[in-house]
Amino acid sequence: MTRRSGTQQYPDVEPDLPPRSRGVIALLEENCTVCMLCARECPDWCIYIDSHKEEVVVPGAARARQRNVLDKFDIDFSLCMYCGICVEVCPFDALYWSPEFEYAEYDIRDLLHDKDHLGQWMATVPPPPAHDPNGEPSKEEATAARKAAGGPATGRAAGGPAATRVRPQRPTGPADPSPPTNADA
Ligand code: SF4
Numbered sequence: 001m002t003r004r005s006g007t008q009q010y011p012d013v014e015p016d017l018p019p020r021s022r023g024v025i026a027l028l029e030e031n032c033t034v035c036m037l038c039a040r041e042c043p044d045w046c047i048y049i050d051s052h053k054e055e056v057v058v059p060g061a062a063r064a065r066q067r068n069v070l071d072k073f074d075i076d077f078s079l080c081m082y083c084g085i086c087v088e089v090c091p092f093d094a095l096y097w098s099p100e101f102e103y104a105e106y107d108i109r110d111l112l113h114d115k116d117h118l119g120q121w122m123a124t125v126p127p128p129p130a131h132d133p134n135g136e137p138s139k140e141e142a143t144a145a146r147k148a149a150g151g152p153a154t155g156r157a158a159g160g161p162a163a164t165r166v167r168p169q170r171p172t173g174p175a176d177p178s179p180p181t182n183a184d185a
C-alpha cells in the first residue's frame, strides 16, 4: 500500500532497459565466415544462410585461396525464441544482441530480417562493458606483464615443455584371479 506504483507508461515513456536486453539480433557481416555454426545450433532452425566460394590470389602463394562469400543471412523473428545460442556459439563475433524491440509488423512475413536489415541493428548494439578494475587481468595482459618483468612466459609459446597428462593410478587391490584353465574343471 505504501509502495509507489511500478507501472511503466509505455509507449508514452520509453522503458529504460538494461544494455544487455535481448531485443533483436544484429549481424556484423564482415566478421561472418559462413561457418554455419549458428544455423546448425539454432533450436528453431530460423537462421537461413547461403554463400558461394571465391578465389583469392595471394602473391607468392603456390595456389589461389578460397573464401566464403555471404549471399544470404536471414533470421525469422516470428520463429526465434530469443535463446541467444546463435550469439553464444558464433566463434567470430558476428552476432550481437541489441536492446531494440520495436519491430512489430502487421504482416508476419516482414519479421524475416535479411542481412542488410540485421546489419542496420549494429548501430544500436551497446558498447561492451568496461573491464572490472578489481577483476583479474586478462591472460594476454598477464603474459605481457610477466614478459615486461623479465619473467618466463608460460606454456609452449615460451619454449617450455608441453603439458603432459598424468593418468590417475588405479587403486591397488587384491591381484586378479588367474584365468580358469582346463585343469580347474
Ligand atoms: S536466438 Fe535462439 S532461436 Fe533465435 S535465431 Fe538465435 S539460436 Fe535461433
Ligand code: SF4
Pocket (backbone or CB within 6 Å): 031, 032, 033, 034, 035, 036, 037, 038, 039, 049, 089, 090, 091, 092, 093, 094, 095
Ligand atoms: S556462427 Fe558466426 S561466423 Fe558462423 S555463420 Fe553464424 S554468424 Fe557467421
